[in-house]
Amino acid sequence: MPELPEVETTKRFLSRKIVGKTIKKIEVLSTKQLIGDTKLVINRKILGIDRRAKILIVCLENKIFLLIHLKLTGQLVYSGSSGEREVVFGHPIPLAGGNVLPGRSTRIVIYFNQGILFFNDLRKFGWIKIAQNSKVKDQNLEKLGTEPLSKDFTPKLLAKILSRSRRPIKLVLMDQEKIAGIGNIYANDTLWEAGINPRKPANQVKRVKELCLAIKKVLKEGIKYGGSSTDDEAYIKPDGTPGQYQYQARVYQRDGQPCRQCGTLIQRTKISNRGTFFCPKCQK
């Protein structure tokens, strides 16, 4: 999905709804997006949900895990109003946000003893992997970098990471093997918050302490506002309603609008083919 704040929002919502419930059935409508043996999870109870970077980790009984990555357009939407049903496609469920499920981009449906979880993904890049005895789990998580909201993520560590690369700072912030969970939205906004130009070579960045604080501040704000929903086919919260961070965005998708600090028009460019937004006056 979406990025750390969106996955964290999803994790918190789903934790309240599905922990303690038992998976009764999984319907796979897009075969290549479900990796592993679905039989492993049937009749297993959910013990808890974790997040690592942008990956959601559903922990089941017997050391079975469901790893979920929503990539660009994944959504997890929960409906508690219905129990197990044989044919959900004959019985659309209305949601708070005005959507109806299952929809045209519904790819996987997970039925609990009470409630249904829909995995929607327009572009089909996302996946759900079933891991046993931590094997697949470790494989997917071992290369990830430091969690930016952990206490391990200090200005000192960030300085070390930045000193090792001459790539544009924005790309280093988005490198999951260095810092885990920042994507395009929050990389753009973090750099505005710290007053750093996204093209600045990482090893030339001087305001490291400010950048470290900006990363934590912007990500926490993303979580506080329930993530960013800029397009209704992309991220929405598990209750079907949109997040609110997009209204707080510093620069992301604000090209042509005035900088919140100096009024200069926000510019748009490309770095490594990704849309990049910045204030030419505030970010040097």
Place this chain on the structure above:
DNA sequence: AGTATCCTGGAA
């Protein structure tokens, strides 16, 4: 370090 690629659909 840069580019192509997995997909789909809406906008320009």
Place this chain on the structure above:
DNA sequence: TTCCAGGATACT
């Protein structure tokens, strides 16, 4: 008809 999109990886 072409371009664009929140991600990540496998290639030159």
